[in-house]
Amino acid sequence: MQTIGSAIITNTWWPLARCPPSTLSSYCLRTKLNFSTSSAKVSRSYIDEECDDFLPWLEKKARMQISSVLSIGKCSYGRALYASKRIRAGDCILRVPYSVQLAPDNLPPQIYSLFGDEVSNIAKVAVLLLHEQKMGQKSEWAPYISRLPQPSEMHSTLIWSDDELEMIRKSGLYLETIKQRNHIEKQFMAIKPALDQFPQCFGDVSLTDFAYAHALVTSRAWESSRGVSMIPFADFINHDGTSKACLMSDEGKKLSLVIAELDYNPGDQVLIRYGKVSNAILLLDFGFTLPYNIYDQVQVELDIPPHDHLNWTKLELLQRFCAPAIKDVNEFSSSEKVFTIKEVKFSCKKGRGIPQSFRAFARVLCSNAQELSDLESEATQSDGRLARSPLKNTSREIEAHELMLSKLTQLSKEYGASIKSLGSSTSQHLIGKLGLRRQMVHDLLTGELRVLTSACAWLKKYCATLLG
Numbered sequence: 001m002q003t004i005g006s007a008i009i010t011n012t013w014w015p016l017a018r019c020p021p022s023t024l025s026s027y028c029l030r031t032k033l034n035f036s037t038s039s040a041k042v043s044r045s046y047i048d049e050e051c052d053d054f055l056p057w058l059e060k061k062a063r064m065q066i067s068s069v070l071s072i073g074k075c076s077y078g079r080a081l082y083a084s085k086r087i088r089a090g091d092c093i094l095r096v097p098y099s100v101q102l103a104p105d106n107l108p109p110q111i112y113s114l115f116g117d118e119v120s121n122i123a124k125v126a127v128l129l130l131h132e133q134k135m136g137q138k139s140e141w142a143p144y145i146s147r148l149p150q151p152s153e154m155h156s157t158l159i160w161s162d163d164e165l166e167m168i169r170k171s172g173l174y175l176e177t178i179k180q181r182n183h184i185e186k187q188f189m190a191i192k193p194a195l196d197q198f199p200q201c202f203g204d205v206s207l208t209d210f211a212y213a214h215a216l217v218t219s220r221a222w223e224s225s226r227g228v229s230m231i232p233f234a235d236f237i238n239h240d241g242t243s244k245a246c247l248m249s250d251e252g253k254k255l256s257l258v259i260a261e262l263d264y265n266p267g268d269q270v271l272i273r274y275g276k277v278s279n280a281i282l283l284l285d286f287g288f289t290l291p292y293n294i295y296d297q298v299q300v301e302l303d304i305p306p307h308d309h310l311n312w313t314k315l316e317l318l319q320r321f322c323a324p325a326i327k328d329v330n331e332f333s334s335s336e337k338v339f340t341i342k343e344v345k346f347s348c349k350k351g352r353g354i355p356q357s358f359r360a361f362a363r364v365l366c367s368n369a370q371e372l373s374d375l376e377s378e379a380t381q382s383d384g385r386l387a388r389s390p391l392k393n394t395s396r397e398i399e400a401h402e403l404m405l406s407k408l409t410q411l412s413k414e415y416g417a418s419i420k421s422l423g424s425s426t427s428q429h430l431i432g433k434l435g436l437r438r439q440m441v442h443d444l445l446t447g448e449l450r451v452l453t454s455a456c457a458w459l460k461k462y463c464a465t466l467l468g
């Protein structure tokens with residue numbers, strides 16, 4: 001959270017609070033919190049005629065201007081926002097007041113009061129959407145609800161078939177998808193008795209209906225002071241991982257806003273960054289991937305072999321000196337044995353991308369009793385961190401790094417085989433839903449393989465340097 005004057009600015013796109021607020025101070029210095037009024041000849045070729053009435057409807061409801069420089073259009077991935085006039089970096093391009101956002105407290109009070117603490121804010125907003133959908137044209141939100149994507153247009157792994165999920169078995173996304181599905185099922189069990197009390201408001205909601213509504217909220221809601229909010233109009237903006245612009249909230253004025261970070265010409269699509277997130281998270285939470293995602297990463301598990309006679313000593317040592325993991329926004333799960341590898345620059349001396357904790361674990365794994373005792377005293381006498389410096393015995397240090405190398409090489413081979421088994425996934429013959437999903441699996445696996453390959457190359461170089 002950042003503050004500008006009296007305004008508290010948050011810029012967290014929802015998915016499971018994975019996106020930490022970034023520093024906005026220098027960015028905000030050059031912002032002008034007023035609408036751009038510059039005009040230019042407008043090309044309307046990108047406009048989505050079906051949505052012509054949407055902004056006037058929302059502005060009437062909000063009793064204020066939401067945007068004078070953006071229009072709703074279409075692109076290859078659904079709706080999008082385009083500049084309808086010239087925009088300068090620093091211009092405020094849209095403002096959506098909280099009064100026209102959909103949050104848990106929009107639920108009818110008699111329904112809201114039935115939900116206990118175990119029901120998440122995402123689930124509450126999903127129930128709200130189901131309620132508004134059931135009301136159809138009678139809903140005061142009908143113009144918005146009718147423009148939300150249909151289930152057939154959604155691609156989160158949460159709603160994939162078991163066969164489709166098999167394609168990502170190698171990736172950490174597989175287990176995370178199963179975990180999230182279980183969570184959604186539990187949420188459904190928690191809300192179902194309440195829904196059954198109001199058949200006129202919901203009809204007979206199935207787990208599948210709820211899962212789609214839940215996925216819809218995850219893919220287009222923001223975290224907010226009201227819990228979780230769907231922000232009409234702002235949620236037509238698509239993602240660009242390299243953009244510095246994001247959605248912000250002005251708590252003082254009670255509105256959400258976007259400030260342009262670039263100049264745009266009429267007809268240019270305006271994009272923001274949902275977060276610094278990997279393809280695995282984009283696929284889980286939003287149902288798409290980027291062909292090249294700099295935030296890709298791989299989770300690797302290391303185990304102490306059960307036949308190692310120092311098994312317990314090593315385990316105890318690792319547990320005693322293990323610093324609690326700081327959960328990264330990009331990470332699915334963390335445990336002392338699971339390490340997150342990021343792309344390693346070959347030229348980087350320190351091997352940034354390979355976590356120190358991973359290297360420490362491998363050093364402990366390769367040590368004998370005497371070396372373990374040395375590592376323990378070293379950690380006790382210094383900052384309490386175990387095996388963070390290279391082992392004194394060079395061949396042992398090489399052994400530890402070769403262990404990591406062999407683990408990552410094996411994993412790379414498995415990824416290679418998975419990618420190969422996708423077949424001609426990227427061929428033009430495969431169109432439609434399956435073709436698209438295969439393409440996304442291809443992006444996911446090749447991105448993770450790229451990370452593994454970079455780590456292997458660095459480890460090889462490190463071992464060669466020690467040998468040399």
Ligand SMILES: C[S@@+](CC[C@H](N)C(=O)[O-])C[C@H]1O[C@@H](n2cnc3c(N)ncnc32)[C@H](O)[C@@H]1O
Nearest residue numbers: 077078079219220235236237238239286287288
């Ligand atoms: C907040 S909505 C953006 C508006 C959306 N395109 C629509 O039609 O309503 C997020 C969804 O847009 C799509 N999307 C956003 N950015 C994308 C991108 N860079 N590539 C592919 N799909 C994207 C995904 O379907 C995602 O779940």
